[in-house]
Amino acid sequence: QVQLVESGGGAVQTGGSLRLACVASGPTFEYNRFEYGMAWFRQASGKEREFVAAIKWRNGEPTYADSVEGRFTISRDNAKNTVYLHLYSPISADTATYSCAANPREWASLSRSPGDYSHWGQGTQVTVFS
Secondary structure (H helix, E strand, O other): OOEEEEEOOEEEEOOOEEEEEEEEEOHHHHHHHHHOEEEEEEEOOOOOOEEEEEEEOOOOOEEEOOOOOOOEEEEEEOOOOEEEEEEEOOOHHHOEEEEEEEEOOHHHOOOOOHHHOOEEOOOEEEEEEO
16 A cells, blocks of 8 residues: 655745655565656646656656746655645646655656556645745
């Protein structure tokens, strides 16, 4: 079992910053965490789910969608079992519900496909205003 709980969403002004957090728990994750890839996806109203960023738990290697490269940063804290997504200088197009996801297959730990992720959090809303 793997449980994911996101936090940190809210309203943020363009040019500001926001940090989302996702805490992972459960015996399966605790025992196998270094095999996991963690990712953030987002879904805006009326649009399909979109990949944002992923990170390998083992070594912290990240990958980003082109739309957020250079503006967002994904990181993880081993001691806290937490993955973060820092939003720097967000724009209105970043408004969406952001969800954390876990992928237990290390060989695909930087996957951009939602189908490779077996565990999902409930999501946290981010609204960017000018």
